[in-house]
Structure formats: structure tokens, C-alpha cells
Amino acid sequence: MNCTEFLANLTDFFDAKTATALRSELEQHMAGCSHCHVTVDTTRQTIEVYRNDELFELPESIRTQLHQAVLTKCEKLKRKKESKA
Ligand SMILES: [Zn+2]
Structure with missing residues (x-):
């Protein structure tokens, strides 16, 4: 090879x-060829970085759900404030 x-x-x-x-x-070629080894x-490093990114990246659906949950919470707090005032 x-x-x-x-x-x-x-x-x-x-x-x-x-x-x-x-x-x-x-593997045999890689062992005898520093260029291919590098x-x-x-x-491998690129693949590992990419995989790590994947782990920490939230899927779009979860992101939307989180966003909705935060919005709902804010709305409730806002209404609470308004009803008090
Ligand atoms: Zn080579």
C-alpha cells in the first residue's frame, strides 16, 4: 500500500x-509512514472534536421546548405581577 x-x-x-x-x-502502512501517521x-482529533460538539449541541426540538418553557414561565410571572398590581 x-x-x-x-x-x-x-x-x-x-x-x-x-x-x-x-x-x-x-495500520502497517501507517506504522512505517510518518506522513500518514500525522x-x-x-x-482522529477532528472527528473527536466533531463528536464532542454533537454531544453538546441541543436538537432543534429540545431547544424549542426549552424556549417554550421559559416563555411560559415568564408569562406566568408577568401575569402574577399584573394581578398583584
Ligand atoms: Zn503514507
Whole structure:
């Protein structure tokens, strides 16, 4: 395997479904090629950052629900104030 082949299969390296044979070929090349090793490291970090972002990003529906809940609370407080006054 050369660098071009390695890069062509780079996404497979992070895919758990990738066949073990291909994976060990990729690992073998990476072990002897610092350039591809760095590429894999960088890609892995990018993927991990992306995954972390996903964890902390609220789905649109939950965001809307939260927004609604806050609005309802504000409305209730406002009405309470008004009824007192
Ligand atoms: Zn390489």
C-alpha cells in the first residue's frame, strides 16, 4: 500500500465495519509512514472534536421546548405581577 491508497481508504480506517484485512494493511502502512501517521492523528482529533460538539449541541426540538418553557414561565410571572398590581 502506498500513501495514495492509504489516503483513499482513510475514512475506512475510522469505520468500525472495515474488514480486518484492510485495517491491518492500513495500520502497517501507517506504522512505517510518518506522513500518514500525522494525517490519521489529525483526522482522529477532528472527528473527536466533531463528536464532542454533537454531544453538546441541543436538537432543534429540545431547544424549542426549552424556549417554550421559559416563555411560559415568564408569562406566568408577568401575569402574577399584573394581578398583584
Ligand atoms: Zn503514507
